[in-house]
Amino acid sequence: MKNKTYDITFTVNNKLEKMTVEARTTVLSLLRDQLGLTGTKEGCSNGNCGACTVNIDGYTIDSCCVFGVEIEGSTIETIENFSSDAKNLHPIQESFLRNGGLQCGICTPGFILSTQHLLKNIPDPTEDEIRLWLAGNLCRCTGYDKIILSVQDIISSESS
Ligand code: FES
Numbered sequence: 001m002k003n004k005t006y007d008i009t010f011t012v013n014n015k016l017e018k019m020t021v022e023a024r025t026t027v028l029s030l031l032r033d034q035l036g037l038t039g040t041k042e043g044c045s046n047g048n049c050g051a052c053t054v055n056i057d058g059y060t061i062d063s064c065c066v067f068g069v070e071i072e073g074s075t076i077e078t079i080e081n082f083s084s085d086a087k088n089l090h091p092i093q094e095s096f097l098r099n100g101g102l103q104c105g106i107c108t109p110g111f112i113l114s115t116q117h118l119l120k121n122i123p124d125p126t127e128d129e130i131r132l133w134l135a136g137n138l139c140r141c142t143g144y145d146k147i148i149l150s151v152q153d154i155i156s157s158e159s160s
Pocket residue numbers: 041042043044045046047048049050051052053062063064065
């Protein structure tokens with residue numbers, strides 16, 4: 001039997017997209033496999049690691065846990081909306097690079113989306129607030145301290 005499909009329309013990184021998806025297609029899958037936006041990473045596939053974090057309608061969401069049929073009319077931002085120009089990085093990317101906030105990089109797109117969300121809501125967070133807001137993103141490489149430092153350095157760079 002053929003799987004039922006659904007037509008959906010949404011915006012990704014300021015571009016309107018229309019596509020047909022099966023009910024079981026996750027947002028992570030449609031971003032990576034149908035739109036080629038492979039900056040969003042797949043780690044655990046079950047909502048534990050945050051590697052697949054994207055911004056949907058102003059909230060950071062694990063895209064492996066949302067189905068495509070749920071994002072009809074939504075606005076999505078992925079890491080591709082930041083910068084791919086090494087000489088002109090977004091300030092959050094620049095700070096992670098400058099402070100060693102990444103090693104293998106699998107977790108980094110998710111951390112950058114979560115950091116952006118944090119700073120939009122709390123422009124001058126304490127260390128405890130940074131750790132709390134980034135708690136949904138796991139990193140096996142850095143030990144977290146350099147990630148925290150990266151976020152703190154964005155704040156001090158913007159206030160200087
Ligand atoms: S891949 Fe989505 S939370 Fe881990």
